[in-house]
Structure formats: structure tokens, C-alpha cells
Amino acid sequence: MSTSQSVSKNLETTHQTISKAARQWNRVKNDINLIAVSKHQTQENIQAALDSGQRLFGENRVQEAYKHWEEIKNNNTYPDLKLHLIGPLQTNKVKEAVALFDVIETLDREKLARKLAGTMKEANKSLPCFIQVNTGEETQKAGITPQDLTDFLDFCQNECALNIIGLMCIPPIDDPAALHFALLRNLAQKHNLPELSMGMSNDYEDAIANGATYIRLGTSIFGQRNS
Numbered sequence: 001m002s003t004s005q006s007v008s009k010n011l012e013t014t015h016q017t018i019s020k021a022a023r024q025w026n027r028v029k030n031d032i033n034l035i036a037v038s039k040h041q042t043q044e045n046i047q048a049a050l051d052s053g054q055r056l057f058g059e060n061r062v063q064e065a066y067k068h069w070e071e072i073k074n075n076n077t078y079p080d081l082k083l084h085l086i087g088p089l090q091t092n093k094v095k096e097a098v099a100l101f102d103v104i105e106t107l108d109r110e111k112l113a114r115k116l117a118g119t120m121k122e123a124n125k126s127l128p129c130f131i132q133v134n135t136g137e138e139t140q141k142a143g144i145t146p147q148d149l150t151d152f153l154d155f156c157q158n159e160c161a162l163n164i165i166g167l168m169c170i171p172p173i174d175d176p177a178a179l180h181f182a183l184l185r186n187l188a189q190k191h192n193l194p195e196l197s198m199g200m201s202n203d204y205e206d207a208i209a210n211g212a213t214y215i216r217l218g219t220s221i222f223g224q225r226n227s
Ligand SMILES: *Cc1c(COP(=O)(O)O)cnc(C)c1O
Pocket: 037, 039, 060, 086, 087, 170, 200, 201, 202, 216, 217, 218, 219, 220
């Protein structure tokens, strides 16, 4: 099978799995948005996903995202194309990020919130943002701790006037992911945030069971990454 055939087949299979999980958990399929994570992928694979109708993509590095998407976005061949930043954002990359991405999922500190707010104002944009929560409280991992969320959300919304639509998490590798998804859902409910970005190739059915509205899948769509 050619690469483009396998990407198209994988997308089809993934949509079937999402439908099945949605039925099982009494969810509406259309409430579960599939983000195709195109980091480390070839342009050919990305094109194959576009050809199959996929319009929502995630990238975790600003530089690489420009390589993959700048031309495609500038040509405006796919007016409904949406790009989510799902990796850590340094303040010196904010301007480029705001220019390219449609949604920022990894807002996790005050300095970044301030910078995003200022940059969006200059660019006359108000990109929807997710706050990344470090549900496992891992020292090496990005994200605000669950205890700090209330204050941080207040800061983002009231001091920075950012458009916070939901929460995002990446569970610790060796914990049952479902516990972290349930925690994230509780936090979002408590703060009236409608969107939940959680679930990757290995655990997205658990994420759907726990209310995910965005799942971020790389491997299950594109196969193993190049690096
Ligand atoms: C790479 C990545 C994914 C996709 O991971 P897979 O296991 O390939 O599905 C999802 N979310 C984030 C934040 C990532 O960096």
C-alpha cells in the first residue's frame, strides 16, 4: 500500500473507532474533534491526510510547523484548515506562533499569558487557548498544577483578557491515563470550561469515555514517526 493509501485507511479506521467509543459512552461523534499530529511527518503524509479530508492538525514546535504549513496556509487552498500548537511555547516564539496557529493549547505560565495577550492585541487577533494542566504534578513536565489552576485561570481571563476555551493534559507515562482524564474533566467542569484536549494514540478511547472534545493522534494516523 502507498503511504497516502495507508494514511487514508488509518483515518477511516480511526473515525470508526471514535464512532464506536462515542456510541458506547453516549457521546455525539461530532463533539469529538480529531487533531492529526503532524510533527516529524513527511510533506507527502501531510498531503495524504489533507486529500482524505482531514482539516485539523497539531504541531508541537513552531519552527517545524512553519516548514510544514506556511505555504499551504498562505495559498489558502484549504480555507477551513485549523492548526493547534500542542507543544511548549517559549516567549521569544510567541509572535511567530500567533501568526501561524489558530489555537494555542499549551498556555502554562503568567509570563506566557502576558506575552500572548500583548502579541494578539498587536495582531488584532484573539486566538482560543487551552491551559495545559500538569495533572501528574511531574517536575519535568510543562503545565500548571491543579492547585494553581484557579488563580492562573483568573489571571488569564481577567488580567490578560485571553479567550480560554478549555484544558489540556499529557498524563504521566506509567499511570493509568483515565485517572488523569477524569481529573481534567472535573477541573474543567468546576471552571465552566467547555473543551478538553486529552487522549493520544494509545489512550484516546479512555479520553472519549471521560469527555474529551479534542483528541490528538499522531502514530495511529501516520504510523511511526521518522525520529
Ligand atoms: C506527539 C504528540 C501527540 C501524538 O502522540 P501519538 O502517541 O503519536 O498519538 C499528542 N499530543 C502531544 C502533546 C504530542 O506531543
